[in-house]
Amino acid sequence: MNSRQSTAGFMAMKGAGYYSKATIGAKHVMDNAAGLVLDAIERMAPADDGTIFRATDMGAADGGTSVDLWRRVLKDVRKRVPSRPIEMVYTDLPRNDFAQVFRMIHGQTDIQSYYPEIDDLYVFASGTSFHQNIFPAQTLDLGFSATASHYISSTPCNITNHVHMVGATGAEREAFEKQGANDWETMLLQRTRELKPGGRLCLFNFGIDEEGRYLGHTGGVSMFDEFNRHWRALADDGVITEAEYLNTNFPQHYRTVSEFIAPLEDSSNPVYKAGLRLEHIETRVVRCPFEQDFTENHKDAARFAVEYLPTLRSWSEATFLGGLDAWRGSEERQDIMDEFYGRYQKAVAAAPKGHAMDYVHAYLICRKEG
Ligand SMILES: C[S@@+](CC[C@H](N)C(=O)[O-])C[C@H]1O[C@@H](n2cnc3c(N)ncnc32)[C@H](O)[C@@H]1O
Numbered sequence: 026m027n028s029r030q031s032t033a034g035f036m037a038m039k040g041a042g043y044y045s046k047a048t049i050g051a052k053h054v055m056d057n058a059a060g061l062v063l064d065a066i067e068r069m070a071p072a073d074d075g076t077i078f079r080a081t082d083m084g085a086a087d088g089g090t091s092v093d094l095w096r097r098v099l100k101d102v103r104k105r106v107p108s109r110p111i112e113m114v115y116t117d118l119p120r121n122d123f124a125q126v127f128r129m130i131h132g133q134t135d136i137q138s139y140y141p142e143i144d145d146l147y148v149f150a151s152g153t154s155f156h157q158n159i160f161p162a163q164t165l166d167l168g169f170s171a172t173a174s175h176y177i178s179s180t181p182c183n184i185t186n187h188v189h190m191v192g193a194t195g196a197e198r199e200a201f202e203k204q205g206a207n208d209w210e211t212m213l214l215q216r217t218r219e220l221k222p223g224g225r226l227c228l229f230n231f232g233i234d235e236e237g238r239y240l241g242h243t244g245g246v247s248m249f250d251e252f253n254r255h256w257r258a259l260a261d262d263g264v265i266t267e268a269e270y271l272n273t274n275f276p277q278h279y280r281t282v283s284e285f286i287a288p289l290e291d292s293s294n295p296v297y298k299a300g301l302r303l304e305h306i307e308t309r310v311v312r313c314p315f316e317q318d319f320t321e322n323h324k325d326a327a328r329f330a331v332e333y334l335p336t337l338r339s340w341s342e343a344t345f346l347g348g349l350d351a352w353r354g355s356e357e358r359q360d361i362m363d364e365f366y367g368r369y370q371k372a373v374a375a376a377p378k379g380h381a382m383d384y385v386h387a388y389l390i391c392r393k394e395g
Pocket of ligand 1: 052083116117153155170177
């Protein structure tokens with residue numbers, strides 16, 4: 026990926042259901058925190074006035090990881106407002122496997138859909154980025170997004186010695202921070218415009234917590250350093266070029282808690298002025314299910330490595346593929362991916378201690394004034 030390449034042009038989780046099958050930890054994050062959304066709906070106290078109740082899951086990928094959260098939330102809404110048709114809108118970027126969302130909702134996968142269990146429910150999808158307007162003004166009751174807002178709209182520059190902004194320093198780090206702040210403000214402003222007065226926005230965001238922890242960096246082997254180490258080794262071994270190494274940058278910014286809340290607390294910020302208020306923020310760490318199973322149950326290092334790598338691959342592969350030159354054929358590109366993740370897997374099998382993709386999130390609940 027060259028600097029300033031738009032994220033929407035290449036980003037997608039691995040398709041055909043691979044994402045939600047491999048990424049059970051993201052489901053745990055949502056299942057564990059569904060109560061925050063239910064509490065927000067209780068505070069919202071929606072009127073049973075026969076109008077459409079619109080909810081959205083932004084950056085939903087294949088929809089499989091959030092299905093049980095939505096079962097609980099939409100059933101709760103159905104009970105509270107029996108006269109209101111419910112509209113549920115899944116959104117993601119244009120390259121997302123939306124067919125998988127529809128197949129999941131309509132019972133054509135092994136995931137149990139909530140759709141047949143809820144009356145007067147209408148499910149739609151949108152391929153419009155959450156950095157843009159998705160809905161007409163004041164038509165959204167409940168906005169939700171999990172583990173997606175860290176994707177920035179484009180990378181501001183290449184990172185010289187790393188693949189992720191957590192390893193960037195100096196001007197490169199600052200450029201990511203600036204892009205992250207701009208995109209966060211834009212995302213919040215668009216949602217504020219779309220929310221009805223009294224509507225709620227629930228965002229479970231990857232970020233950096235008060236102790237400096239972030240995804241895969243909670244005290245053991247640091248996952249993004251491992252990604253960088255193996256990608257660097259492919260360049261040193263001539264499997265990829267120096268330019269490809271340099272052009273590989275996750276289009277992500279991990280915000281700190283103060284970066285998350287800045288536009289919601291500064292009364293001169295356009296988001297605050299537009300009427301979005303912070304109701305709740307907390308950070309949580311959710312343990313890597315594969316590491317936990319390995320440590321507490323099977324203790325088989327080879328099995329751990331085989332089970333662990335797909336969860337990393339499900340969301341990171343698009344970035345590494347995006348760094349490769351366009352002249353490489355699709356078979357060669359896949360061979361490079363297999364070599365890369367294969368090396369990582371071998372390293373985990375040989376020395377499993379400390380490897381874990383623990384999830385670190387900041388959970389925000391916001392209210393639109395009015
Ligand atoms: C790690 S996945 C999370 C999927 C699901 N929400 C979950 O928690 O399991 C991040 C998703 O955000 C999507 N995404 C990234 N940038 C986006 C944007 N600007 N607008 C909408 N979706 C975006 C990606 O395509 C991807 O499907």
